[in-house]
Amino acid sequence: MSTTPLQPLTAPATVTSWYEASARTRTRLLLDPGSFVEFIGPEKREVSPHLKVFDLPEQFDDGIVVGCGSLGGAKVLIAAQEGRFMGGAFGEVHGAKLTGLLRGARDIGSMPVLILFDTGGVRLQEANAGELAIAEIMRAVIEARCAGVKVVGLIGGRSGCYGGGGLIAACCSSLAVSEQGRIAVSGPEVIETNRGTEEFDSRDRALVWRTMGGKHRRLLGAADAFVDDTVQAFRDAALALLGEAGGFGLEILTKEQARLEARLRDFGTCADALDIWSAMGISHADAVSSLPADEFITLADAFGRISHDAR
Amino acid sequence: MEDLSLRHATREPAGGTEAIAIVGVVASGNLEVLVERVLTDRECLVEIRTTAHGFDDVWTAVVADFVERYSPGGLKFSINDGGARPDTVSLRLAQAVRLMERAR
Amino acid sequence: MATWQLEREARDRRIRAGSAVARGKMVEAGDATRLLEAILRPGDRVCLEGDNQKQADLLSAALLAVDPAKVNNLHMVQSGVVLPEHLDLFERGVAKKLDYAYSGPQSARIATMLFGGKIELGAVHTYLELFARYFIDLTPNVALIAAVSADRDGNLYTGPNTEDTPTVVEATAFKDGIVVAQVNAIVDQVPRVDIPADRVHFVIATERPFFVEPLFTRDPAAITEGQILTAMLAIKGIYAPYGVERLNHGIGFSTAAIELLLPTFGEKLGLKGKIANRFALNPHPALIPAIESGWVTQIHSFGSEVGMEDYIRARSDIYFTGSDGSLRSNRALCQTAGLYACDMFIGSTLQIDLQGNSSTVTTSRIAGFGGAPNMGADARGRRHPSKAWLTAGQEAVAGGNALLRRGRKLVVQIGETFGENNVPLFVENLDALELAEKLKLDLAPVMIYGDDVTHIVTEEGIANLLLCRSSDEREQAIRGIAGYTDVGRRRDPKQVARLRERGVIRRPEDLGIDPLDADRNMLAARSIKDLVRWSGGLYVPPSQFRNW
Numbered sequence: 001m002s003t004t005p006l007q008p009l010t011a012p013a014t015v016t017s018w019y020e021a022s023a024r025t026r027t028r029l030l031l032d033p034g035s036f037v038e039f040i041g042p043e044k045r046e047v048s049p050h051l052k053v054f055d056l057p058e059q060f061d062d063g064i065v066v067g068c069g070s071l072g073g074a075k076v077l078i079a080a081q082e083g084r085f086m087g088g089a090f091g092e093v094h095g096a097k098l099t100g101l102l103r104g105a106r107d108i109g110s111m112p113v114l115i116l117f118d119t120g121g122v123r124l125q126e127a128n129a130g131e132l133a134i135a136e137i138m139r140a141v142i143e144a145r146c147a148g149v150k151v152v153g154l155i156g157g158r159s160g161c162y163g164g165g166g167l168i169a170a171c172c173s174s175l176a177v178s179e180q181g182r183i184a185v186s187g188p189e190v191i192e193t194n195r196g197t198e199e200f201d202s203r204d205r206a207l208v209w210r211t212m213g214g215k216h217r218r219l220l221g222a223a224d225a226f227v228d229d230t231v232q233a234f235r236d237a238a239l240a241l242l243g244e245a246g247g248f249g250l251e252i253l254t255k256e257q258a259r260l261e262a263r264l265r266d267f268g269t270c271a272d273a274l275d276i277w278s279a280m281g282i283s284h285a286d287a288v289s290s291l292p293a294d295e296f297i298t299l300a301d302a303f304g305r306i307s308h309d310a311r
Numbered sequence: 312m313e314d315l316s317l318r319h320a321t322r323e324p325a326g327g328t329e330a331i332a333i334v335g336v337v338a339s340g341n342l343e344v345l346v347e348r349v350l351t352d353r354e355c356l357v358e359i360r361t362t363a364h365g366f367d368d369v370w371t372a373v374v375a376d377f378v379e380r381y382s383p384g385g386l387k388f389s390i391n392d393g394g395a396r397p398d399t400v401s402l403r404l405a406q407a408v409r410l411m412e413r414a415r
Numbered sequence: 416m417a418t419w420q421l422e423r424e425a426r427d428r429r430i431r432a433g434s435a436v437a438r439g440k441m442v443e444a445g446d447a448t449r450l451l452e453a454i455l456r457p458g459d460r461v462c463l464e465g466d467n468q469k470q471a472d473l474l475s476a477a478l479l480a481v482d483p484a485k486v487n488n489l490h491m492v493q494s495g496v497v498l499p500e501h502l503d504l505f506e507r508g509v510a511k512k513l514d515y516a517y518s519g520p521q522s523a524r525i526a527t528m529l530f531g532g533k534i535e536l537g538a539v540h541t542y543l544e545l546f547a548r549y550f551i552d553l554t555p556n557v558a559l560i561a562a563v564s565a566d567r568d569g570n571l572y573t574g575p576n577t578e579d580t581p582t583v584v585e586a587t588a589f590k591d592g593i594v595v596a597q598v599n600a601i602v603d604q605v606p607r608v609d610i611p612a613d614r615v616h617f618v619i620a621t622e623r624p625f626f627v628e629p630l631f632t633r634d635p636a637a638i639t640e641g642q643i644l645t646a647m648l649a650i651k652g653i654y655a656p657y658g659v660e661r662l663n664h665g666i667g668f669s670t671a672a673i674e675l676l677l678p679t680f681g682e683k684l685g686l687k688g689k690i691a692n693r694f695a696l697n698p699h700p701a702l703i704p705a706i707e708s709g710w711v712t713q714i715h716s717f718g719s720e721v722g723m724e725d726y727i728r729a730r731s732d733i734y735f736t737g738s739d740g741s742l743r744s745n746r747a748l749c750q751t752a753g754l755y756a757c758d759m760f761i762g763s764t765l766q767i768d769l770q771g772n773s774s775t776v777t778t779s780r781i782a783g784f785g786g787a788p789n790m791g792a793d794a795r796g797r798r799h800p801s802k803a804w805l806t807a808g809q810e811a812v813a814g815g816n817a818l819l820r821r822g823r824k825l826v827v828q829i830g831e832t833f834g835e836n837n838v839p840l841f842v843e844n845l846d847a848l849e850l851a852e853k854l855k856l857d858l859a860p861v862m863i864y865g866d867d868v869t870h871i872v873t874e875e876g877i878a879n880l881l882l883c884r885s886s887d888e889r890e891q892a893i894r895g896i897a898g899y900t901d902v903g904r905r906r907d908p909k910q911v912a913r914l915r916e917r918g919v920i921r922r923p924e925d926l927g928i929d930p931l932d933a934d935r936n937m938l939a940a941r942s943i944k945d946l947v948r949w950s951g952g953l954y955v956p957p958s959q960f961r962n963w
Contacts, residue, residue, distance in 0.1 A: 011936045019942075020636075020935065022336055042333050042345050045389075055312055057362050057391050059337040060345055084338040179944075179963045206958040213963060289963055290952060340837075363837070369899050396833040397899035398641055398874045405931055 013231040018156045019180045021231060023065045023080035026116055029231040030154075030238065031069035031078065038067040040097060048091045050126040059085045062093040066101045068111070072239050075111050077101055083118030083159035090164055091123040095133020102140035105149045112150040112242050115172065120187065121163015134164030141171040145248040150174075152241045154234050155181035155223070156214065162187045174244065176225040176237035177214035179293065183222060184212040210273040210289055215296060219277060219288075220263065221305030228293035263305070280304075315359040315367060317374045324352040324384035327412035334406045342392040342400060346407045352384045361392035373397050377404045386411060422591035429454045429557075429593050433617055440569045440612075441601070442619045447477035450617060454593050455486045455557060461510075462555040462587065465495035466578040466746065467517050467785060468718045470626040471561035473597045473619065475500040478559065483508045490514070492553045494542055494579055494746075496521050496783070497628075505534045514553055515783060516540045519630075522780040529781065529854060539781070539860060541788045543750045546579070549586035558587035558594045561625040564605050565598040569612035572605035575719030575727065575742035576627055580610060582747040588614035599624040606739035629721035629957050631697045633671035635940045641831045644874045644923065644933035646672035649761065649829055650681055652877045652926050653870055654690040657803040657825060661693045663753045663790045665762020669829045669872075671701040673761070675938040678708040695753035695790070698723040698734065698742065700956065704939035704949045706733055716742065717749040717786065722960075726953035746786075753790040758803035759825035760790040764862055765834065766842050769890045769902065771865030771880055773828055774847040781850070784862060791863040793824045807869055810881040823881065826863060829872040832898030839900035840873070841893065865889070871896060874930070875903070876922040883919060895920045 013029040021029070027036055040046050042060030051058050063085040068077050079098050081088040098115070105113045122130035141151050153169045155161045156178030161169050166185040169175055177183060186194075188202035201207060210216055218226040225241060227233035270276045277285035280303050291299065325348070335343040350356060357374050377383075381404075388407065395403070432453040436446045451474075455461070463478060464471040478486075479500045489510040496502065496518040504510040505528060514537035518525045528534045540548070549555065560583060563574035573580050588594050595617045596610075646669055653659065654673075664670040677691055692712045696702070698720045705711050714733055719742050727734045727742045737743045753760065764773040775782045797804070804822030811823050830840045851859035871878045871893060878892040888910075895911040897903030914920045923930050940946045943960045 011934075015936065017941060024333070041331075042343075043331055043347060052312065055362075057312065057337050057360065057393050059343060059391055060333070060389070082336055084336045084341070204958050205961045206963075209961065209963050215963070289961075290947070292948070368904075372899055372904060394837065396641075396831070396837055398832060402640065402930060409931060 013235060016231045017229050018178060018231050018234055019158060019229050022084070023082040023116065023118065026231060026234075027065055027067075027069075027078060027080045030114070030116070030235050031071055031076070032073065035069040036067055036078070037069065038065060039101070040066065046093055048093050048126065050091065050129070054125045056125065062091060062097070063088060064094045064097050066097045071114070071235070071242070074242075076242075077105050077111050077113045078116070079113070080116035081118040081157070083157040086123055088119035088157065088159040088165075089121060089123035090119065090130045090133050091126040092129035092133060094123070095130060095137060099133065099136045099140050102137065102144050102151070105151075106140065106144040106147045109147045109149060112152065113144065114238055115151065115153045115168070116157070117153055117155045117161040117165050117169060118157030118159050119161060119163070119165035120159050121165055130164070134167060137164075137168050138171050141168060145171075145173060150242055152176070152238055154238060155183055156227070156229060156234065157181070160184070160187075160212070173248070174224040174241045175222070176227050176234060176241060177217050177223040178227050178229045178233070179214045179296075180229055181214040181217075182209070182212040183217050188212070206289065215288060215300075216273045216276075218300050219280065219304045221259065226293070226297055226300055259305075313361050313364050315361070315370055317357045317359070317371060319355045319375070319378040321353050321355050321378060321384035322382045325382070325386050325408060325411055329411045329413050332407055332410035334410065335403045337391045337393045339393050340395055340399065342390055342395040342403055344403045344407045345389040346411055347387045347389075348385050348411065349387050350385050355383050355386055355388075357388040357390065359390045359392060361390075361394070363392070363394045369397055370400075373400050377401060381405065381408045383408050383411075426591040426593060430616055433593070437617055439567075440616060440618050441567075442617050444473060444619055444621055447473060447619050448480045450595065450619070451478055452481050452485050454595070454617075455481070455489070457486065458488045458490065459556040460490045460492050460553060462493050462549075462558045462583050463491060463501065464558070464560040464579065464583060465493050465497045465501055466576070466718060467495050467497070467519065468628050468630055469561055469576040469578060470495075470498055471559050471597050472498060472500075472626045473621045473623075474559040474561070474595065478509065479503050479507065481509055487511070490537075492545070492549070492555055494545055496525060498626075499524075502528060511535055512537055514538055514540065514545065514548070516542050516545045517783040517785040519782050522782040526779055526781045536854075539783050541784045542746055542786045543754065543789045546582045546747045549582065554590045554592065555583070555587045556592050558583045558592060560584065560594065560596050562596050562598045562610065564600045564602045565596060565615070565618045565620075566602060566605050566612070569596075569615040569618050570605050570608045571596055571598065571610035571615060572607055573609040575724055575744060577609055577744045578718040578746045581745060584610050584614050593617070595619070597621050597625060606741070607737040609737075609743070627721055629960070631666050631699050631720045632722070632956065632960055633666070633668055633699070633701055634943055634960055635671065635675055635701065635938055635945065636942045638668050638672050638675070638935070638938060640933045640935065641874050642669045642672045643676070643935065643937060644928070644930050645669050645829055645831065645872050646676050647680055647928050647933060648877055648923060648926060649673055649827065649872050650676060650686070650690075651684060651928060652921055653759075653825065653827060653872070655684060655686055657758070657806050659690050659759045659803045659825060661757045661801070662691060662759040662761065663695045663757050664699070665760075665787065667763035667829070669763055669831075670761055671699070672938070674699060674701040674705055675940055677705040677710050678939045679937050681710070682708070695749050695757050698727055700943070700946050700954055701940070703946050703954060706730065707949050708939075715749050715752050716744040717746045718744045722954055722956045725955060726950050729953050750786050750789050753786070754792070754794050755797055757790070757824070758801050759827060760787075761827040761829055762787060762791065763830045764828055765840070766845050766847075767828060767840055767871065767893065768842055768845050768865070769893055770886060771828075771868040771871065771889065771893060772845060772861050773863045773868070774845045774860060775862050776845070776847040776850055776860045778846045778849055778853070781860065784860070787862055791826045792867045793826070797822070797824075807881055810879070823869060825869050826867050827870045827872060828863070828868055832873050832875060832900050832903060839902065841897040841900045841902035843902060873898060876920055876925070879919050879921070882917065888914065888919070892919050
């Protein structure tokens with residue numbers, strides 16, 4: 001353990017954009033003031049062993065901050081990905097830090113884990129190590145949850161939550177997402193490259209967001225809470241979700257399976273998110289994208305699918 | 312990648328008592344600066360790993376101006392650079408000193 | 416007996432030939448090429464309306480499809496060379512000579528074609544200059560224009576993007592030329608008449624609306640701390656002391672930062688109502704927060720901006736609107752307004768030399784001039800005073816009889832010492848010089864001449880060139896704010912220190928600004944979504960700018 005490398009004391013959490021903030025700023029403002037203690041901090045220089053082979057710059061924390069702190073007075077473990085360093089991608093060290101944190105959580109059994117996702121998926125330059133890391137992390141999430149640990153994902157960064165990140169997010173107890181947050185496995189460009197622009201036009205940003213963005217994920221029940229783009233809103237959501245989410249076992253998984261089957265049955269023929277929203281009974285589906293956060297939350301509470309009964 | 316190591320004598324020790332600080336991220340046009348209070352009072356070391364080749368003289372000038380202006384005695388700066396512009400480098404170095412100036 | 420109406424007779428023959436493929440004035444889109452073959456003659460001067468935003472794209476495609484045996488060697492006289500088709504015309508031999516003003520998206524290809532001799536270049540102009548020549552020696556024989564709708568008589572509604580159309584039509588129709596309009600729709604009654612029917616000879620309804628580029632939308636999310644710092648310096652070090660009320664902004668991120676700092680930083684300095692209240696400016700979305708906070712009184716626009724239509728309509732106190740409620744823009748008049756009725760132009764550039772000459776030309780790109788040289792030039796014909804104009808004039812020429820002293824327009828270049836890809840803003844010699852030699856031009860394409868520039872702002876500070884008394888001082892003032900570029904590192908530190916004592920160079924600390932305070936939280940909007948929120952949902956940004 002090391003002391004906390006502090007960040008400038010600038011804006012408070014209420015006005016700090018989650019989307020714009022760095023992993024360190026998010027961590028500092030999300031937790032109770034001054035409570036964060038970092039594990040394997042940047043001064044340990046535990047950098048990627050692969051990037052130098054490609055003549056690429058390293059980052060001292062390999063793009064992920066892990067540690068512990070308190071949230072509303074209760075102890076939590078926390079991991080925050082830096083979406084600006086290599087798109088927040090999972091490499092060997094980056095992945096191992098998260099795996100270790102989750103295994104620690106499993107062993108302790110009583111401290112919940114917050115994962116601040118901001119990732120495009122596996123790091124191309126260390127693909128094998130990265131893929132293995134994703135598998136290890138998924139297993140570690142499940143093991144932690146089996147040991148009674150709540151694992152909450154927070155998604156609203158500039159790199160979204162893609163690839164293996166999307167898979168890990170799906171293993172979490174619950175997720176909070178903002179409008180800017182995107183959750184998926186294949187990214188827009190990947191889909192377009194493989195299936196053509198007719199299938200998915202990655203430059204049509206409105207299409208990207210209404211397909212993968214926070215609002216759609218919340219309405220579908222893929223995310224449990226929708227929040228405004230401030231660190232304070234994510235903090236409030238994390239506190240609420242830690243109060244709610246819980247349990248893991250066959251019964252929950254069976255319910256989850258039923259929920260997903262129902263979703264496919266109800267919306268499987270819809271060609272666009274707008275069709276899904278209309279099918280949900282939302283009268284002005286085309287206005288959803290432009291709704292401010294508070295109005296959208298009211299709408300989602302009325303129409304959106306709730307997932308936490310299944311998780 | 313190119314490695315540079317610039318050592319300076321300073322007029323006086325850096326203010327504050329913070330032991331360590333980090334600012335910035337490694338991204339295109341950006342850099343991270345890790346500062347540690349590990350040297351003697353009148354000594355300053357700036358170690359740079361950069362993607363941009365052939366800018367030694369610019370780095371030397373930027374760091375010399377920085378040391379002249381802030382006199383960061385006792386501080387070791389470790390930089391991972393993603394090709395930041397000199398003004399960004401100056402800004403991050405200044406931000407790093409400001410963080411260290413706080414009392415614990 | 417001498418004949419004095421040959422042109423009119425020629426025009427009538429062209430109209431008769433064109434009428435063979437028309438019903439009245441109406442021509443089917445599929446017959447557009449046949450129409451052009453009927454009305455065009457080899458060597459004609461043709462204005463194919465390509466502005467910097469809207470494009471007569473159907474007519475470009477139709478012109479490209481003509482039989483080069485029938486229509487060839489055209490002399491294109493148009494403000495914007497923007498679509499690939501505009502240059503394909505030269506590849507096919509349909510066109511031969513070119514006089515233009517702006518070629519942003521085609522800047523690389525046009526350079527290659529000029530080097531390759533594929534295009535015979537008349538000249539590269541500023542907008543106002545080209546428009547002026549439409550009435551003297553570059554009058555079009557045929558104008559191919561774009562409008563939103565037409566009625567059955569041929570009255571045209573050009574909508575918010577009126578831009579160059581009235582000027583082009585004026586020059587063509589009143590000098591026995593032919594005007595062909597492509598329109599998005601034929602309607603019973605146009606919302607307002609922008610071009611009267613008697614100036615329009617043929618109308619073609621298109622299936623797709625004409626192309627419009629959102630050229631003036633700057634995403635606040637991309638504004639850097641460095642740009643915020645330069646914007647703070649400009650507001651506190653230039654806008655405030657000169658009391659600049661009437662002005663034009665360029666389209667870069669630094670000026671977008673200024674727009675977004677007015678309601679925050681500007682407000683804190685107590686400058687509301689004292690600066691930046693009247694603009695010659697396109698409807699920049701970045702100005703919405705300043706408008707909503709009551710900073711801006713009036714804006715006249717060159718063109719429109721995609722997504723701003725509803726906002727403009729709802730803010731008619733600020734913008735110029737027609738009887739139908741939508742924006743009326745006019746490039747020629749707005750350029751004139753920028754030249755004569757504004758006290759300041761502030762904008763970015765790619766290269767600045769040691770005397771302050773600036774250029775956006777690199778050896779492989781010729782982007783043209785557009786409007787910046789008209790905005791960024793002292794208007795020697797100006798006679799009305801203002802505080803900013805007189806103050807600048809006094810700084811330029813101290814002493815003498817105040818009543819005989821000219822004022823000066825403030826022409827400010829703003830930028831960071833290193834631009835994209837770490838390319839230095841400051842150079843010993845402009846690339847434009849090398850280009851002029853290569854192309855054997857009589858003039859190097861200089862965007863703004865050094866003797867028109869009054870201030871240069873970088874993150875290193877402000878150089879006030881008005882106060883420089885020799886070309887040597889001017890050079891050191893520029894080197895003094897050129898940071899770690901080669902130009903900057905070759906400064907004479909003693910001379911720079913003296914210039915700073917005289918206030919010729921002012922550093923951030925001289926203005927009481929700490930670079931560490933330059934923070935994105937100071938921006939009134941940090942994203943396009945914030946701009947939508949400020950507009951009360953009236954601004955509807957195009958899809959490529961959304962992340963929701």
